[in-house]
Amino acid sequence: xxxxxxxxxxxxxxxxxxxxxxxxxxxxxxxxxxxxxxxxxxxxxxxxxxxxxxxxxxxxxxxxxxxxxxxxxxxxxxxxxxxxxxxxxxxxxxxxxxxxxxxxxxxxxxxxxxxxxxxxxxxx
Numbered sequence: 118x119x120x121x122x123x124x125x126x127x128x129x130x131x132x133x134x135x136x137x138x139x140x141x142x143x144x145x146x147x148x149x150x151x152x153x154x155x156x157x158x159x160x161x162x163x164x165x166x167x168x169x170x171x172x173x174x175x176x177x178x179x180x181x182x183x184x185x186x187x188x189x190x191x192x193x194x195x196x197x198x199x200x201x202x203x204x205x206x207x208x209x210x211x212x213x214x215x216x217x218x219x220x221x222x223x224x225x226x227x228x229x230x231x232x233x234x235x236x237x238x239x240x241x
Contacts (some may be wrong), residue, residue, distance in 0.1 A: 152182045152183060152184035152222055153221070153222055154184070154220065154237070155186060156172075156184070156217065156234070157188050157194065157197075157198045157201070157217065157218045157219065158186070158187055159187065159189035159217075162216055164216070164217055164231040165217040168217045168219075177241070186198065198216075199214065202214050205226070207227060215229070217230065217231055219237065
């Protein structure tokens with residue numbers, strides 16, 4: 118009887134482990150499966166406001182599916198930003214990760230800073 122209980126506990130533990138890790142495997146898939154661009158920004162960040170103002174002034178949020186993620190006040194979005202930057206070797210995160218930062222979902226590319234994000238938006 119003790120062997121059966123031990124085996125069942127091991128099966129439950131292994132199943133739980135794989136289930137939990139399968140949720141983490143595709144970080145961006147949980148954000149917004151239709152988004153073309155994921156924009157990470159911070160409350161009070163002037164460069165972020167520049168990007169957001171550009172999007173609004175050009176009515177781009179009705180033309181491009183943009184998932185907007187505030188990271189200063191939202192810990193889930195901070196974690197998502199960290200996980201996203203790990204997919205972008207072109208970003209040096211050794212001193213932290215700044216915003217604005219955007220992720221081009223289709224091309225798997227990070228865009229860092231207001232200038233590169235606006236240039237990407239202009240090309241759309």
